[in-house]
Amino acid sequence: MRIDLRVPLARARGLIALPAGAILLAFIVGAVVMLVSSPLVTGHFDPSLPLRTYAAIVEGSLLSVNALVDTVVAATPLILVGLAVGLGFKAGLFNIGGQGQFLMGAVASAAAGAALAHESPIVAITLSVVAGVVAGAAYGFIPGLLKAYTGAHEVVTTIMLNYVGIQVISYLITGPLRAQGASFARSPDVQNAELPAFLNVGTGHEAHIGILVILVVVPAISWLLYRSTTGFEIRTVGANPDAARYAGMQPRRLVILSLTVGGMLAGLAGAIEILGVSGYMPAAYATNVGFDAITVALLGRATPGGIFFSGLLLGALRAGAPLMQVKAGVPVQMIDLLQGIILFFLTADVIVRYVFRVKAARAKLDELQTVTRSYGSGTGKP
Amino acid sequence: MTSSPGPTVTAPALEMRGITKRYPGVIANDRIDLTVRPGEIHALLGENGAGKSTLMNILYGLTRPDEGEILLDGEPITIKGPSDAIARGISMVHQHFMLVPVLNVADNILLGAETMANRVFLDRDEARRRIRELGQRFGFEIDPDETVGRLSVGWQQRVEILKALYREARILVLDEPTAVLTPQETKEIFAVLRRLAAEGHSIIFISHKLYEVLEIADRITVIRRGRVVGERLPAETNEEDLAELMVGREVQLVADRGESHPAGVLLSVESLDVGDDRGREVVHGISFEVRAGEIFGIAGVAGNGQDELVEAITGLRRPAAGRIRLGADDVTMADPRQAHEHGISFVPADRHRFGMVTSFALADNLVLTDYYAPPYARRGVRDDAAIAARAEEAIREFDIRTPSATVTAGTLSGGNQQKMVVAREFDRDLRLLVLDQPTRGLDVGSVEFIHRQTVRKRDAGTAVLLVSAELDEVLELSDRIGVMYRGRMVAILDGPTASREHVGLLMATGGQETSPGAPQGAAVPGSAPGGTRA
Amino acid sequence: MLTGLFDIPVLGLVLQLLDFLLNVVTVNGPVILSLATPLALGAMCGVISERSGVVNIGIEGMMLASAFSAWLVASVAAQAFPAEPGFFFGVTPALLIGLAAALATGVAFSLVHAWLSISIRADQIISGTIINIVAFGVTAYLDLLLSRTSQPSGGKFLAFAPPQALLDLPVIGWLFRMVLAQGPITMAAIVIAVVFQVLLFRSRWGLRTRAVGEHPKAAETVGIDVIRLRYQNVLAGGLLAGLAGAWFTIDFGTTFQTGMTNGRGFIALAAMIFGRWHPIGAFGAALLFAASGALGTAIRTTPPPGQLGEILTSIPEQVFSALPYLVTIAVLAGVVGRSVAPAADGQPYEREATH
Structure with a gap:
């Protein structure tokens, strides 16, 4: 696969050394947390708990075809939403709204899928996916518009919209979209809009065709960022919005564009989850994809190639989590904690350097300065 | 005043001996000696990057020297930080004023040397009184309640000087104090400086403007590339002599514009x-x-x-x-x-803010305003080969000193960054x-x-x-x-x-x-x- | 007295709404003030930190972690030192220990934030996000483990009982009820807001804080230790966030639920911006947000009579649940352009001497 051949090899090495060190340290700290909390897990102090936990994760994510499929299926939305967050970073925006955009995409495709449940699969699938993408795009467009024209910082508005999204979905699923005769509040099955599986059919570990989208989207976003003039504009706005304005670019348009395209990607992820995995939308959809995606994007240094690999890594953690809970008794929330710690060591790279004697240059996301700079004071005026 | 009054003013108030400061690749200060007497206006002359600022940052405790010693009234001292320097009576007026625009004059002067009513609260009334008094003594009355951001640069400079006086400074360093002033404002500031010197303050006056140095200084030390290259008395020198000392070759003082x-x-x-x-x-x-x-x-x-x-x-x-x-x-x-x-081509004043993207490659910066049009892009797709070719050409023609066209612009020197902007804006x-x-x-x-x-x-x-x-x-x-x-x-x-x-x-x-x-x-x-x- | 006008079309409806809103505010005054407490404390955590130039979006996580530790520690301490609620605010040793744990947790998390954003000069928004993710992860993990053993509650502080005569005063009685019939954390928040406001503008610490947030280099050149001052302020902010966290589990409620802060840390940030980085202003904004939340509850529990009631009850309840978040967005969009952050907010400070 050709992803980002433009990145020089030396830089790539630097990019890998620090994240790898950060992940390793996070697993060590996670092990300590499990050790300390082992009396609560098993009823007594259990020094083997961390090892059993990590073994279960590896088994559940890597050691069988089923496990590998689970990993890729779990990684798909993480990569897509990770790209949404990463694209925001490139434009100097911190899109914490991946969660809401994902959920809106999910509910829209569930609604479309239910309405088109008896159409031909091609029509049903296409239109349902489009519905999800459009809904996600709309939910990304709102904070983009607010940021561009009022200066309301996207960190706060996207989080607020995440909470608003939960209420919108609760209303839709308990109200107009509620399936008749279901034992709990959920939308009807999408039936013909379901994404067909091509591997492991009927095992509960199916590989649906949605995962193939990644093979198109990752190179496409990479092309957009590094080969197209629009990508150059997005990166310029992210690195220096004043210079972008000076150079005749339109920061407002680019801010809206970046968040809208991000919303499309997150909405697509939501549609794929509904149409490919669950088949319907419950009133309270439990997911942490929006926050996982932040880890994915930062771990991948906001580059599409990096996000691809870090998405697979986090997908493995998520795929291995259920077996971890069953075999070691450790709650899946451990994965949330591990992610936070990975991010911590990624940011506190001085520790990683000290422990592993890494000499790689500090790989900072320059665009991040814009995220913080624009905080509370709005974007540059046109 | 600790030094005894009277005509025996030959003992130096401040001596810097053999000051050396090395940075990776450059020696900013190379065994610099500087002697300043009480009541003297001592000019430090040198062009941008000659090492004047480094020397003064060392004196003010912002930078540690690698070698050398500082003597105050003959006593060797070490200066650990600005508060240390201030406590010893050394104050500095920076070229870019160190004033907080949203605070008023009194608060800016008080900051760091607060007059307290008790252990917690400020005594602003007493501060205002002292500020007015100081202003009157040195010939400029100022409203302590005016917001600093609303003052003209000339008055902001006076606030900076008041800050030093409020701290009872004996040695006052002024870094390029006239850079932003009109000739008239410069005259007024010179009058203030002369008055301060007459009261026994020592003043180090940093500048690269020859005629000003000749006008105000009692003594002139010239540095070039981190070394002292000469010491002069104004009466014994002229602009041509100083310019040659400063630049190291004969310079044309006025560009030949034809x-x-x-x-x-x-x-x-x-x-x-x-x-x-x-x-x-x-x-x-x-x-x-x-x-x-x-x-x-x-x-x-x-x-x-x-x-x-x-x-x-x-x-x-x-x-x-x-x-x-x-x-x-x-x-x-x-x-x-x-x-x-x-x-219309535009070379903006603040090149870091407008003129360039420091994290981008030199080549990308060279097409920052033309990136969207042929030959650098067609139908929204960049032509990397054309961009690279353009970069090679600009580097050659405008003598931009860089290891390659792919280094990030932020790593270039200020002069080369500006040449990059000039290449982009002039050559079209x-x-x-x-x-x-x-x-x-x-x-x-x-x-x-x-x-x-x-x-x-x-x-x-x-x-x-x-x-x-x-x-x-x-x-x-x-x-x-x-x-x-x-x-x-x-x-x-x-x-x-x-x-x-x-x-x-x-x-x-x-x-x-x-x-x-x-x-x-x-x-x-x-x-x-x-x-x-x- | 207005009721006679309620039958006028449209205008009458508006008057009914105003009447209802007025009622919600006066009747629910004490609840609104209590609900505003974590928002106000969180917002002041933001103010103290950002006035010195450190952006803190980790308030949510700090509050969540503190809420958890207050609950857990108070619960454990209650079993170790069983005691009857004290006369004053229903104080027990367990509650005080829980409160101390919350404050310590807030400070611990803010120390991480301070170290990341001040010492190693990481991006401050990323640093805050790490705080939020770690706090959510660790509390969710431990809460789930603890729920297997059903941890008993450690109780909670009680509201102060002001003399009935004061509450019965005509016209202003509700005001006394609102301010005085409160738990200790709410009362502390009021006192803190006033003291903080005065200190910020009249004390040496306040002057230095504002200077460091606006122009750290200028502060450094007059001998102020920028790094140290920022540390102090961020840690003090941790105390405030810790106090806010304690409100959730040992003042307002008695149990912990996963993710129970529900975005209040971010609403607090909006309150800080709306209040223009002033402690009192932030408190006022927090009251507005809390009132918008109380409105939804009031409509569900005691809808107004007549036509207005019909209209309001026909609106899906989710609209009112979403109201605080929508108000936050609206306020940000409407206010942010005119509200100016400290000039050096979010910029790591690097001493000149280091290179």
Whole structure:
């Protein structure tokens, strides 16, 4: 696969050394947390708990075809939403709204899928996916518009919209979209809009065709960022919005564009989850994809190639989590904690350097300065 | 005052011996010796990057020297930080004022040396009283309650000096104190400095302006590339001698700009009103014209509407009223892209903020304003080969010193960064060149290079609009000079015949003190109505 | 007295709404003030930190972690030192220990934020996000483990009982009820807001804080230790966030639920911006946000009579649940352009001497 051949090899090495060190340290700290909390897990102090936990994760994510499929299926939305967050970073925006955009995409495709449940699969699938993408795009467009024209910082508005999204979905699923005769509040099955599986059919570990989208989207976003003039504009706005304005670019348009395209990607992820995995939308959809995606994007240094690999890594953690809970008794929330710690060591790279004697240059996301700079004071005026 | 009064003032108040400071790749200070006597105004002369600032940062405790010692009244001391320096009576007025704009005068002066009513609360009444008293003693009365951001630069400088006096400084370092002042304000500050010296304060006066140094200093130390290259008394030297010491070769003090041969009017600005970010009108009814093949310089103290005027012409800011025409085209409402396509090139004052993206490769920065058009892109797709070829060409032609075209622009030196911006903006099909502070903070070599290129563009028939807070630069390059004062163009003068004093007076007062009919410099044919005092 | 006008079409409806809103505010005054407490404390955590130039979006996580530790520690301490609620605010040793744990947790998390954003000069928004993710992860993990053993509650502080005569005063009685019939954390928040406001503008610490947030280099050149001052302020902010966290589990409620802060840390940030980085202003904004939340509850529990009631009850309840978030967005969009952050907010400070 050709992803980002433009990145020089030396830089790539630097990019890998620090994240790898950060992940390793996070697993060590996670092990300590499990050790300390082992009396609560098993009823007594259990020094083997961390090892059993990590073994279960590896088994559940890597050691069988089923496990590998689970990993890729779990990684798909993480990569897509990770790209949404990463694209925001490139434009100097911190899109914490991946969660809401994902959920809106999910509910829209569930609604479309239910309405088109008896159409031909091609029509049903296409239109349902489009519905999800459009809904996600709309939910990304709102904070983009607010940021561009009022200066309301996207960190706060996207989080607020995440909470608003939960209420919108609760209303839709308990109200107009509620399936008749279901034992709990959920939308009807999408039936013909379901994404067909091509591997492991009927095992509960199916590989649906949605995962193939990644093979198109990752190179496409990479092309957009590094080969197209629009990508150059997005990166310029992210690195220096004043210079972008000076150079005749339109920061407002680019801010809206970046968040809208991000919303499309997150909405697509939501549609794929509904149409490919669950088949319907419950009133309270439990997911942490929006926050996982932040880890994915930062771990991948906001580059599409990096996000691809870090998405697979986090997908493995998520795929291995259920077996971890069953075999070691450790709650899946451990994965949330591990992610936070990975991010911590990624940011506190001085520790990683000290422990592993890494000499790689500090790989900072320059665009991040814009995220913080624009905080509370709005974007540059046109 | 700890030193005994009387005529025996030969004992140095401050001695710096063998100060050495190395940075990776450069020696900023190489065994520098400096001796300052009580009551002496001691000038430290050197061009940008010669090591003056490093030396003073060492004295002020902001930087540690690698070698050398500092003696105060003959006692060796170590200075651990600014508070240490202040406690020993050393104060510094930085070139970029260290004032908090949103706080008032009293709070700025108090900061770090607070007068307390009790352990927690400030005694602002006592502070105000002392500030007024100090101001009276040194001949400038100031309102302690005025917000600093609303003061003119001249008065902000006085606040900086008051800050030092409030801390009972004995040794006062002033870093390029006149860089932003008009000649008149400079005179006033000089009077204050003389008064301070007469009261026994020692003053270190850092500058690269030769005539000022000759005027104010009791003694002059010249440094070049981190070394002391000479010490002079003003009476025993002259500008040529000092310039040669400072630069290390003979320099032409005035650029050879030659005769201009202007053609027809290219840029015409009519009754332009422009507002600032807060919506206040800061440019009022400005009219002027720039002809093809001439350099039109705008002189004025910073903050008199020049920035907004330039932004309006280059499309970064919408004018509130009036018209801007370029040849036959109306560009009043053009955005930056349209202005660019009309042939307006712009070298912005703050190159880090506007002119470049420090994290991008040099090659990408060289196409920052042209990235979207052939040959660098076609139908929205970049042509990396064309961009790389352009970079190689620009690096060669504009002598940009860089290991390659792929290094990030932030790693280049200031002079090379500006050459990069100049290469991009000068080397294209253009009609109007707008230069805003094009040589601020650059070394003499880069300044000469940019001035030569500017004159070359003029001679090739480009209209050049030059804005600079450095009056010397405006005088040196301009064929005609417009003076801006409080948002108005108060005079338009002939460049070669305009006098420093006269332009300075106009910058400082807007010419209010000259009665109508008094000489205003040579009248210029073709200057627009309203171009002289509205 | 207005009721006579309620039948006028449209205008009457508006008057009914105003009447209802007035009622919600006066009747629910004490609840609104209590609900505003974590928002106000969180917002002041933001103010103290950002006035010195450190952006803190980790308030949510700090509050969540503190809420958890207050609950857990109070619960454990209650079993170790069983005691009857004290006369004053229903204080027990367990509650005080829980409160101390919350404050310590807030400070611990803010120390991480301070170290990341001040010492190693990481991006401050990323640093805050790490705080939020770690706090959510660790509390969710431990809460789930603890729920297997059903941890008993450690109780909670009680509201102060002001003399009935004061509450019965005509016209202003409700005001006394609102301010005085409160738990200790709410009362502390009021006192803190006033003291903080005065200190910020009249004390040496306040002057230095504002200078460091606006122009750290200027502060450094007059001998102020920028790094140290920022540390102090961020840690003090941690205390405030810790106090806010304690409100959730030992003042307002008695149990912990996963993710129970529900975005209040971010609403607090909006309150800080709306209050223009002033402690009192932030408190006022917090009251507005809390009132918008109380409105939804009031409509569900005690809808107004008549036509207005019909209209309001026909609106899906989710609209009112979403109201605080929507108000936050609206306020940000409407206010942010005119509200100016400290000039150096979010910019790491690097001493000149280091290079």
